Amino acid sequence: MLRQGTNFVECQPRMADGFERCYHKAFAPRRDFEAKLHAQQKTDEEIQKAVAAAIKDGTLPQPPKAMMSYRGFDKTDRIQNLWVMSLPNATPEAVGVSTESQRDAALAGHGLPWMMLPGTPGAHIMIPINPPVKSTAVTDMASDEITQATLPLPDDLRKEASVYKYDTKTGERIWLRKGTNFAECTPRGDDGFTWCYNRATAPRRDFSAKLRAQGKADKEIQEAVASATRDGTLKPAPFGTMSYRLYGKKDRIQLLWVLSVPGATPETIGVSEGSQRDEAIGGDGRPWLMLPGTPGAHIMIPINK
Structure with a gap:
């Protein structure tokens, strides 16, 4: 020793x-x-x-x-x-x-x-963990909505991914393309983010979309999702499920993968909870754990690229 x-x-x-x-x-x-x-x-x-x-x-x-x-x-x-x-x-x-x-x-x-x-x-x-990057070729721009929506994914997952958006009045899905793999993507939203998810989390996202269409505030939606999870109406996000997020400007992390690890803590999973946000924005980020010990615990994996 x-x-x-x-x-x-x-x-x-x-x-x-x-x-x-x-x-x-x-x-x-x-x-x-x-x-x-x-x-x-x-x-x-x-x-x-x-x-x-x-x-x-x-x-x-x-x-x-x-x-x-x-x-x-x-x-x-x-x-x-x-x-x-x-x-x-x-x-x-x-x-x-x-x-x-x-x-x-x-x-x-x-x-x-x-x-x-x-x-x-x-x-x-x-x-x-890629070396620091001084300039990046990451972009959220594409020639059409379907191509744009799949940009957060690795190249080999894009072609077969599903693409949809939500009707803002009803919260129902509007399909742009029904794919054949496990990935579901939504085009860039008003907040500037483009997301891709595992279809296993679809019920949670659809539930939130319907509440948003009813004019519920973000806090109300979060509370409703938590309540529905507790009473079994919604299944919790599966442990070890990856989501993907893309952002086109340089004031946020531009390419971020998010691994869901409900209930995990630094001690149980072996990952620091020291934020790497600023380092990631600067092109030199490392993964870190957020919301440790909660159902929403997840590992942020910034991609230096």
Whole structure:
């Protein structure tokens, strides 16, 4: 032990493979178990099988439903600053994240998050932290409304995404395009934001739209949604669901991904709640947790691009 700290993070100096890593303390039993097997010269496959067996028989605790780890590398042939969010057994459809690798884009300094090992106990989201950007090509302008609405998404999700807007008088949906994947997008609103969501959250958004059409204030809508969630009329936002937000001006974060983690706290998920808003507006943001410990807890993931 080089230093015993007081928060939830444990770090290792640069190892023989060139990586520095930091983990949540909840991962310690598993990492210690793996280290002993490595010392016995077990192969990676043998270690993976041993870990799975130990979890199954209760020797090792079940993995948390979400947890952030951190990895650093000082050469340019690997992603230099990588955050990894574990989401055991999650799928692209459930989370709303592409599985198309962004490794090469991240090495070039403009990568987006993506999912690896979907549907397995090792499922996780790779979140490359791009280097600071002095100027950005991010735009919310497009030649038509449908194309514009899908701009917050990664390229491979845009073509099959649904696009709609709400009738301001009734709160009913007006479909511009019915897509085939899990993403639903709305064109730029009066507030300047363009949003894309997982269709799993559609009932909550439709409920809010109908209240807004009745002239309800934002606070009234928030209270009504909270009440409907408590009484079971609305299902809570699924844990680990991604939303996407785009903004065309430079006084807000221009490209923001938002991961819903209801009830999460810094201690349970391993993410700081120190705001990165100003840094993100300046082109050098990091993810951070907002509304910790509440049903609305979420991780803000600014994209430096």
